[in-house]
Amino acid sequence: MAAINDSDILGVEGDTSLSEASARDFFALLKPRVMSLVVFTAFAGLVLAPGTLNPILAAIAVLCIAVGAGASGALNMWYDSDIDAVMTRTAKRPIPAGRIRRPEALAFGITLSVFSVAILGLTVNWFSAGFLAFTIFFYAVVYTMWLKRSTPQNIVIGGASGAFPPMIGWACVTGGVSLDSVILFMIIFLWTPAHFWALALFKMGDYGSVGVPMMPNVVGIPSTKRQIFVYAVLTGVFAVAPTFTGLASIWYGLVAAVLSVVFIGYSVAVWRMPADDQRMSSARKMFAYSIFYLFAIFSALLIDHYAMGAATHLAGAL
Ligand code: HEM
Numbered sequence: 199m200a201a202i203n204d205s206d207i208l209g210v211e212g213d214t215s216l217s218e219a220s221a222r223d224f225f226a227l228l229k230p231r232v233m234s235l236v237v238f239t240a241f242a243g244l245v246l247a248p249g250t251l252n253p254i255l256a257a258i259a260v261l262c263i264a265v266g267a268g269a270s271g272a273l274n275m276w277y278d279s280d281i282d283a284v285m286t287r288t289a290k291r292p293i294p295a296g297r298i299r300r301p302e303a304l305a306f307g308i309t310l311s312v313f314s315v316a317i318l319g320l321t322v323n324w325f326s327a328g329f330l331a332f333t334i335f336f337y338a339v340v341y342t343m344w345l346k347r348s349t350p351q352n353i354v355i356g357g358a359s360g361a362f363p364p365m366i367g368w369a370c371v372t373g374g375v376s377l378d379s380v381i382l383f384m385i386i387f388l389w390t391p392a393h394f395w396a397l398a399l400f401k402m403g404d405y406g407s408v409g410v411p412m413m414p415n416v417v418g419i420p421s422t423k424r425q426i427f428v429y430a431v432l433t434g435v436f437a438v439a440p441t442f443t444g445l446a447s448i449w450y451g452l453v454a455a456v457l458s459v460v461f462i463g464y465s466v467a468v469w470r471m472p473a474d475d476q477r478m479s480s481a482r483k484m485f486a487y488s489i490f491y492l493f494a495i496f497s498a499l500l501i502d503h504y505a506m507g508a509a510t511h512l513a514g515a516l
C-alpha cells in the first residue's frame with residue numbers, strides 16, 4: 199500500500215503551513231491509553247529492582263519512559279497513516295482525519311524521542327537511556343516499518359518492544375539486567391500474542407482490507423485460536439515464576455495462578471468459539487480480560503513487594 203502524503207490528507211498540494219491541530223490531537227498521537235499500561239509496567243520494574251532511586255530521579259525516569267513510549271506511538275502513526283486511514287478502528291486518528299500533517303507527527307515523534315532519551319541519560323544512567331532508545335527504535339522501525347507488513351510473526355517478534363519497559367525501569371535503578379527483570383519481560387512478551395490475536399480475530403476484516411498479514415488472516419482462525427491457548431499457558435508459567443526466584447512471595451504466586459487460570463480459561467473459550475459466531479464475543483471478552491490481567495499481575499507484584507517490605511520491617515522491630 200502506497201504511503202499517503204500531506205496533499206492526500208489535507209488536499210492542499212505543496213502547502214507547508216502548520217495545521218490547526220489542538221494539543222489534544224498531539225496527545226492522541228502518544229497512544230495514551232495503551233501507553234498508560236506500558237508505563238505502569240515500567241514503574242513496577244523500577245520499584246521491584248533491588249536498590250533505591252532518589253524519588254525525584256524516579257519520577258524523571260518514569261516521565262522519560264512515558265514520553266519515549268508516546269514518541270514511539272507518534273512515529274508509528276506517522277508511518278502507518280496510509281493503513282490507519284482505511285481501517286475503521288483507526289480512521290479517526292489525527293493524521294487520517296486531517297488534523298495533523300505527517301511531517302508534524304514525524305517531527306513531534308523524533309523531538310520527543312531525543313529529549314526523553316537524553317534527559318534519562320543525563321539524569322539517571324546511560325544504560326537505561328540506551329535501552330529506551332533501542333525500544334523506541336524496535337517499535338517504530340523493526341515492528342512498524344519492517345515486520346508489521348511482512349510477516350504474521352510481526353507481533354510475536356515486534357511485541358518485544360512492549361515487553362522491554364519493565365527492564366528499562368529496572369535498569370534505571372541497577373544500571374543493568376538480571377534474571378528477574380528478564381522474567382518481567384517474558385510475562386509481557388508471551389502475553390502479547392494472546393492479547394493482540396484475540397483482537398485480531400474480531401478485527402480480521404480491518405487487517406484484511408489493508409493487506410496487513412496478521413495471524414488469523416494468514417493461517418486462519420483455528421490455528422490462531424490454538425496459538426492463543428499456547429501463549430496463554432506460557433504466560434501463566436512465567437507469571438508465577440517471580441515466586442520461585444524470590445522476587446515475590448507465595449501469596450503473589452497464588453494470586454498470579456488464579457489470574458492465569460482465568461486467562462487460560464478465556465483462551466479455551468476462544469478455542470471453542472463456534473465458527474458461525476459472527477460477533478466473536480469470547481474473543482472480545484478475552485481481549486478485555488487480557489488488559490485487566492496484565493494490570494492485575496503487575497499490581498499484585500507491587501502490592502506483594504510493599505507487603506513483604508512491611509512484614510520484614512515489622513519482624514525486625516519485634
Ligand atoms: C506489538 C504489541 C501489541 C500490539 C500489536 C497491540 C495492539 C493493540 C490494539 C490494536 C489495541 C486496540 C485499541 C487501540 O486502537 O488503541 C490495543 C489495546 C490496548 N493495548 Fe495493546 N498491543 C500490543 C502490546 C501492548 C502492550 C505491551 C500493552 C501494555 C503493557 C498493551 C496495552 C493495551 C491497552 C491498555 C489497550 C486498551 C486501550 C484502550 O482502552 O483504548 N498493548 N492493543
Ligand SMILES: CC(C)=CCC/C(C)=C/CC/C(C)=C/COP(=O)(O)OP(=O)(O)O
Nearest residue numbers: 232236266267270274333334337359360363
Ligand atoms: C518505552 C517504549 C518505547 C515503549 C513502547 C511500547 C510499545 C511498543 C507498545 C506497543 C503497543 C501498541 C500500541 C501496539 C499497537 O500495534 P499497532 O501499531 O500495530 O496498532 P495500531 O493498528 O492500533 O496502530
